[in-house]
Amino acid sequence: MQTFLRRTALATVAALALGATGAAFAQDIKPRIIRFGYGLNEQSNQGRASKVFAQAVEKASGGKMKVRAIGASALGPDVQMQQAVIGGAQEMMVGSTATLVGITKEMALWDTPFLFNNVQEADAILDGPIGQKIMDKLQEKGLVGLVYWENGFRNLTNNKRPITKLEDMDGIKLRVMQNEVFLNSFKTLGANAIPLPFSELFSALETNTVDGQENPFNTIVSSKFYEVQKYLSVTNHVYSPWIVMASKKWWDGLSKDERKVLLDAAIQSRDFERKDTREEAAKAMADLKTKGMQINQLAPTEAARMRDKLTKVNAQVAANVGMDLWQETQNTLTKMRSK
Numbered sequence: 001m002q003t004f005l006r007r008t009a010l011a012t013v014a015a016l017a018l019g020a021t022g023a024a025f026a027q028d029i030k031p032r033i034i035r036f037g038y039g040l041n042e043q044s045n046q047g048r049a050s051k052v053f054a055q056a057v058e059k060a061s062g063g064k065m066k067v068r069a070i071g072a073s074a075l076g077p078d079v080q081m082q083q084a085v086i087g088g089a090q091e092m093m094v095g096s097t098a099t100l101v102g103i104t105k106e107m108a109l110w111d112t113p114f115l116f117n118n119v120q121e122a123d124a125i126l127d128g129p130i131g132q133k134i135m136d137k138l139q140e141k142g143l144v145g146l147v148y149w150e151n152g153f154r155n156l157t158n159n160k161r162p163i164t165k166l167e168d169m170d171g172i173k174l175r176v177m178q179n180e181v182f183l184n185s186f187k188t189l190g191a192n193a194i195p196l197p198f199s200e201l202f203s204a205l206e207t208n209t210v211d212g213q214e215n216p217f218n219t220i221v222s223s224k225f226y227e228v229q230k231y232l233s234v235t236n237h238v239y240s241p242w243i244v245m246a247s248k249k250w251w252d253g254l255s256k257d258e259r260k261v262l263l264d265a266a267i268q269s270r271d272f273e274r275k276d277t278r279e280e281a282a283k284a285m286a287d288l289k290t291k292g293m294q295i296n297q298l299a300p301t302e303a304a305r306m307r308d309k310l311t312k313v314n315a316q317v318a319a320n321v322g323m324d325l326w327q328e329t330q331n332t333l334t335k336m337r338s339k
């Protein structure tokens with residue numbers, strides 16, 4: 001902040017000395033710096049796509065806009081970054097939609113267990129009118145949603161036993177995201193669900209504060225959970241998006257051109273990210289097996305039993321997001337599936 005003020009003051013003095021207008025001059029010498037925070041490591045799908053976003057912004061703006069992508073929760077875990085972005089202390093971030101539910105209740109739609117059967121369904125709904133409608137709801141809360149990235153289908157890891165049936169969940173101390181739907185889902189399945197920020201997860205696993213966690217293959221690889229987890233059970237129990245967001249306070253002060261640069265770059269990063277994530281996920285199981293994890297696939301009959309148990313969670317989601325939105329989503333999915 002100090003250096004920022006000093007630099008601005010210097011630029012103004014220099015601009016006056018040269019007879020240029022302060023604003024035009026400042027823009028010439030001082031690129032707009034955009035702090036873009038994320039939670040995972042630099043060596044992750046999230047880190048790679050953040051870099052793609054930063055490069056695209058820099059290129060399209062001719063260097064006038066510079067994105068500082070800051071990973072590994074160095075700017076704080078998702079919940080803290082969301083508050084900083086709302087307040088304008090941080091310009092942008094990418095993070096979970098699950099931790100946004102306290103801000104925009106409609107985001108809970110994405111937490112519905114077994115909502116999507118495959119990534120094609122996820123892309124179609126997220127990038128279609130339903131995804132847009134939910135994203136637009138953020139604006140009244142001080143956030144501007146740009147695009148959804150793929151976090152992915154979540155799977156369970158733990159140190160107690162392979163999860164082969166519903167009953168295996170019994171009493172497992174399972175870290176969940178800070179989100180009511182996840183908390184209730186896993187309580188309903190019999191686990192001892194404990195909400196924790198992602199940034200505290202590795203050490204919680206390492207110290208046996210929790211027995212397990214659930215995240216997509218990619219994150220189990222990039223966050224090295226295989227070092228502290230023995231069993232991986234492929235459940236695909238829910239598809240999680242990430243969302244790229246900007247501070248509305250800050251966004252409102254940008255020019256039309258600057259906004260277009262950011263939105264175009266966000267779309268470019270999204271397309272890269274989904275492809276990269278899917279390629280990595282396809283190789284991840286073999287990779288994790290080599291790294292010593294014991295992997296099992298949840299049988300469809302057991303997935304069905306879990307799904308049955310979770311219908312009351314679905315009712316809670318429907319009530320949270322509103323019946324109209326819930327019904328519109330179910331109808332759209334039904335139509336897609338009948339094709």
Ligand code: TK8
Binds near residue numbers: 039040
């Ligand atoms: C990273 C998180 C992570 C999410 C979680 O900041 O918390 O488990 O899946 O990707 O957003």
